[in-house]
Amino acid sequence: MNTVQIKNITVGGQNPIALIAGPCVIEDAERTLAIGRAIKAIADRLHIPYIFKASYxxxxxxxxxxxxxxxLKEGLQILAHIKKELDVxxxxxxxxIxxxxxxxxxxxxxQIPAFLCRQTDLVYEAARSGKVINVKKGQFLAPLDMKNVIAKIEEAGNKNILLTERGATFGYNxxxxxxxxxxIMRSLGYPVVFDATHSVQLPGGAGTTSSGQREFVPYLTRAAVATGIDVLFMEVHxxxxxxxxxxxxxxxxxxxxxxxxxxxxIDTIVRKHK
Incomplete structure (x- = not known):
């Protein structure tokens, strides 16, 4: 398996599990930083490599x-400040594009959102940046279909790839x-991420907004880690x-x-069998 280097964090192979976490969206600079700081303190106590996430x-x-x-502009300024303040x-x-x-x-x-994972130009041009590319598997794709997404990124000369699972949809919210x-996705040769909180989302379940079932996050998280994932993704507030x-x-x-x-x-046990 290819490992992926994200600053001083190596994911994949036999490396311990890493954490991607933060609020869903940047609501304001102060609150977003405070959430990141709280998560980092937990990650530091537990010695878990931490990557901050929030959408601009x-x-x-x-x-x-x-x-x-x-x-884009203000959001990236906030993320740059958080990156410097937390050193993550x-x-x-x-x-x-x-x-x-x-x-x-x-x-x-x-990060390529799930609904955009088949958009060839977006995936290819993102890969050309040389940055690590995290592709969320579309809710409409079979896991093995991600080999075609990988091929597009590799065609651009980039092998810094993460693949994220966030559930499959059959409609009905x-x-x-x-x-x-x-x-299955890990067998494609790249580290795999499990998105624990979006996997319990009920898309459009509240009519004009999505709903969700937060109470199931711990169960899905523990089950996913037992399969040997490389990174855990969760949104926190x-x-x-x-x-x-x-x-x-x-x-x-x-x-x-x-x-x-x-x-x-769980990860300590599973890593013996990766």
Missing amino acids: DKANRSSYNSFRGPG PVVSDIHC TQIEAAAEVLDIL NLVADFRALP DNPPEAKSDGPNMLYIDQVEALLQDVLA
């Missing part, structure tokens, strides 16, 4: 009037996490009910440490 723009919303974030790598979503150059100046990982997908995006499926900060202790215990 949530382009895929159920309603035109839904909050999207501060946008940062990741955010890109949605079109015109965002890549500016995003690559700040971000350590360019629900997602299903098929844990076979994780070892100090008060999810008042979050401006994905509140019903985000974890409270005070739930994170106990869950990560379980994650470490």
